[in-house]
Amino acid sequence: MNILLPDSDLRSSTRDRQRDELIAILESESGTPSRRRLLVPLAAAAAVVLVAALGLVLRDDKPRVEQVAPAVEPLSAAEKAHLGQRCLVRYNLATSTGHAVLDGFRFVNPPSDAYVRTWVVGYGAGLWVNCGFDQAGVMVSGTAAAPRLGLFNEVQAGGPGSGAYVKPVTRITVTPLGGEPVEAVLRNGFYYAPVRSVPVSKAPTDSTPRPYVVRGYDATGNLVYTSAKTEADRKADQVACRADPTGRTYALAGSERPLPAPKDCRPNLPWSWLPN
Template identity: 85%
Template sequence: MNILLPDGDLRPSTRDRQRDELISILESQSGTSSRRRLLVPLAAAAAIVLVAALGFALKDRNPRVEQVALAPAVEPLSAGEKVHLGQRCLVSYNLATSTGHAVLDGFRFVNPPSDAYVRTWVVGYGDGLWVNCGFNQAGVMVSGTAATPRLGLFNEVQAGGPGSGAYIKSVTRVTVTPLGSEPVEALLRNGFYYAPVRSAPAGKAETDGSPRPYVVRGYDATGNLVYTSPKTEADRKADRAACRSDPTGRTYALVGTELPLPAPKACRPNLPWTRLPN
């Protein structure tokens, strides 16, 4: 799922529209207003990164054993690179002046594949929201994921941009398989996963049987497969009708549908997510 983040400032009207859309997703149906509005660039990205469009976990009945390499090697960014790219990341999420904002992590893949979509990552924090931003070889911000303990995760693994997303504590291994390629082992780092995969956009003329551009799998410490993302467009549509309630039971979302929202007790609770300090 490709999440494009603009590499510059947005017009006020665009910011306001995107904030309103994000708030409509995040806020409780009780009508309580947010104390602070957050921006996730691109209207579609708001629903993707914070409430995710993956829905209920799909489990392979007979999953094949994936032949994958070790987790990719990374190296830390220099202090200057971390500050510079981290600031750009925070600005993109409108967190550069937020309460407690900080740049927490920054690294790049060592010798990634030549077609890797993202080479460098930074992670920032502000107002209870953890965000990461991925940069390609040219230094353009092309991907991102956001998560917050207040909402938790819809599933054991929650995809954001291509090859990145969040995972719950019991998941100890994640693989990402681009369409037409072999699975790629992801690096698990402080509640987010990162895999140096190639870009695999969805087809233009999709049908219910069309394969998804990426399939994400999560495993627990015993090697059991605990999560598989939708494999076809029909699976994705079915998942988008799923609902979840947040850990407090107050905030919930029915993703991708305009049907009346059910009571929180009728939805599966979100799974707890905590980003550990570096």
């Protein structure tokens, strides 16, 4: 549920009155005051009162303060060219026909433990690629996407806090293990969230939680995608297959099995963004 906040703060007397009215509604249903009842799903009218009074947004049935995507600033022409060339070399695209460096930016005042500080996006051989660099300038992450292949899911992670998404998605959060959701910057089909590094378990079991959980929302605030939450979820997604428009079939990296016929695989989702 996505409810817009008022343009200005409510007066203290109004806020207190609305809060008291909401609590009275909840207590009248049970006959006795109960703070726990504040956690139950609310009727639409009561939810509006709660949002207006406390300045919260309801999403995934969990009230929390609305987040704002992190601020970014463009790289200088020299930085963009230098880091972009390193990115293209990493993907063996530096000599490909039509290769180019298209985008480059850094987070403004990211958290001190952010895994990636700076990003560049390049193109070559029909492949759009991005590369992430840490504070020391070391390339530590990357994502690739191609219109001819599409995506497996509405959001497809390519590294800690980064990946690609399809056009119906307008908001993405990345939640590190043991942490809070981090808002991502969405730029031309790729997303970037300044998350901390979370190591992958060396001996995971099916119940082992994944280091990051990615969620995607559409323009109305509805949750349209959630990544694997456990190792068992990851395994189930890994053995799934997809088919592209040319009739080829694909599986996620690491899946070692014969691929079924295209008719037995779900079609890939179109990725038609072009970074600029």
